[in-house]
Amino acid sequence: MNEVMVETVKIMGIGMGTVFFVLMLFYVMVRGLQIVFPPEE
Amino acid sequence: MEKLLEGVQGMTWQQGVMILVGLILIYLAIKKEYEPMLLLPIGFGAILANIPGSSAIGEGGFLTILKEAGITTELFPILIFIAVGAMIDFSPLLKQPVMLFFGAAAQFGIFVAMFLAASTGVFSIREAASIGIIGAADGPTSIYAASRFAPNLLGPISVAAYSYMALVPMIQPPIIRALTTKRERLIRMDANYDAKVSKRVLILFPIVVTLVAGIIAPEGVGLVGALMFGNLIRESGVLERLSKSAQNELANLVTILLGITIGSTMVASEFLKPTTLLILGIGLLAFVFDTAGGVLFAKLINLFLRTKVNPMIGAAGISAFPMSARVIQKMALKEDPSNFILMQAIGANVAGQIGSIIAGGVLLSLLR
Numbered sequence: 001m002n003e004v005m006v007e008t009v010k011i012m013g014i015g016m017g018t019v020f021f022v023l024m025l026f027y028v029m030v031r032g033l034q035i036v037f038p039p040e041e
Numbered sequence: 042m043e044k045l046l047e048g049v050q051g052m053t054w055q056q057g058v059m060i061l062v063g064l065i066l067i068y069l070a071i072k073k074e075y076e077p078m079l080l081l082p083i084g085f086g087a088i089l090a091n092i093p094g095s096s097a098i099g100e101g102g103f104l105t106i107l108k109e110a111g112i113t114t115e116l117f118p119i120l121i122f123i124a125v126g127a128m129i130d131f132s133p134l135l136k137q138p139v140m141l142f143f144g145a146a147a148q149f150g151i152f153v154a155m156f157l158a159a160s161t162g163v164f165s166i167r168e169a170a171s172i173g174i175i176g177a178a179d180g181p182t183s184i185y186a187a188s189r190f191a192p193n194l195l196g197p198i199s200v201a202a203y204s205y206m207a208l209v210p211m212i213q214p215p216i217i218r219a220l221t222t223k224r225e226r227l228i229r230m231d232a233n234y235d236a237k238v239s240k241r242v243l244i245l246f247p248i249v250v251t252l253v254a255g256i257i258a259p260e261g262v263g264l265v266g267a268l269m270f271g272n273l274i275r276e277s278g279v280l281e282r283l284s285k286s287a288q289n290e291l292a293n294l295v296t297i298l299l300g301i302t303i304g305s306t307m308v309a310s311e312f313l314k315p316t317t318l319l320i321l322g323i324g325l326l327a328f329v330f331d332t333a334g335g336v337l338f339a340k341l342i343n344l345f346l347r348t349k350v351n352p353m354i355g356a357a358g359i360s361a362f363p364m365s366a367r368v369i370q371k372m373a374l375k376e377d378p379s380n381f382i383l384m385q386a387i388g389a390n391v392a393g394q395i396g397s398i399i400a401g402g403v404l405l406s407l408l409r
Contacts, residue, residue, distance in 0.1 A: 030138040039237035
C-alpha cells in the first residue's frame, strides 16, 4: 500500500471514529439536558 | 450575417451533449418531479454555460459573478444551511436521542467512497475527500468541501450529490431488502408520540451542538454554526418573522441562485472527462455504502437489545431529508399496512443531517 492509501485509511478510521464520538457526546448531552430540564407540564 | 451564424458554427459536439444533459435534467425536474427546485435551475444553468460564446459565463458574465460571490466564497451553502436549520424540527430526534447513532453509522459511505476515489490513483487525497462527501447526501456540504478542496471538480460533485439525493427512492430500497429479512422489516417500534421535550432543551440543543462540534472540528464551524443558528432562530420563539423569512424567502432565493450557478460549472470542456464518470460512479457507491452502513449498524445493535429496532431505520440515517424517512415508512407500510415507523425514521434522518455536517467538518479539519 502506498503512502496516500495509508493516509486515506488513517483518515477513514479517525474520521468515522470522530463522527461516532461526537454523536455519542450529543447523546449524552441530550440525556443530561432532559434530566436538568424535564418537560413542562 | 456571419456574426449571427458564429454561434451555430462554433458549436462543438461536447457542448451539444451538455445542452442535452441540461434538457434531461429539466425533463426530470418537470415530468418526474425529481428535486425540481434544484434540477431545473441546474439544467438551465448547464444550457446557459454551453451555448457557444455565451455571455452568461466568462469575464463579466452574471453566472461567473455569482460563482465568484457565492460558491468560491462558500456563501451560498452557508446561507442554505441557515434556511435548512430554520426548517428542521429536532423534537423527533430529541424524543429518541438514540437515533443519533444511526446518523453516525450512515456516514460510512463517505469514508468508503473517499477510499475508493483515492485508490484509483487519479485523485489527490483532498479531491478524494471531496468526492467522498457526496455520500453526505447533503448538497451544501458537498459544495462547501469541493469549493475548498477540489474547485476543479465542483460541477460533477454537486451534480452527483443532488442527482443521487433525488434518486434515494430508487437507490435505497433494493439495498435495504438485500440486507434485511422480511421478519426484520416487520418489526414494530414504539413511536413515543406522547413524549414531550422541554422548550429549554430545544433552545439549548443548537447552542451546545455548535460549541461541541466547533471545538472538535473548527473547520466545520461554518456549516454546523449556520445550521444551528437557523434552528435557534426557529426555536427561540421570539423571532418568528426572521424564522419564516429564513424558511421561505432566504431558502427560495439562495436555492435559485445556487442551482443555476452550479449548472454553470458544467462547461463541456471541464465536465466531459472520464473523471466525471468516475465521480458519478463512486458517488453512487457512497449512497449504497451509507445505506448499508446504517442498516448493518441497526442489525448489530439488535444483537444486544431486548426490544429490537426495525433495521430499516438505519438507512434513514443519511442526510437526504425528508426523502429517506419517507422511503423507509413506505417500505414498512408495504410489508405491513399498520406499521408506522415514520417518527423514528424522521429522528434518524435529522440525526443524519447533523452526522453529515460533522463528517464534513471532521474531514475539513483533518485535511486542512
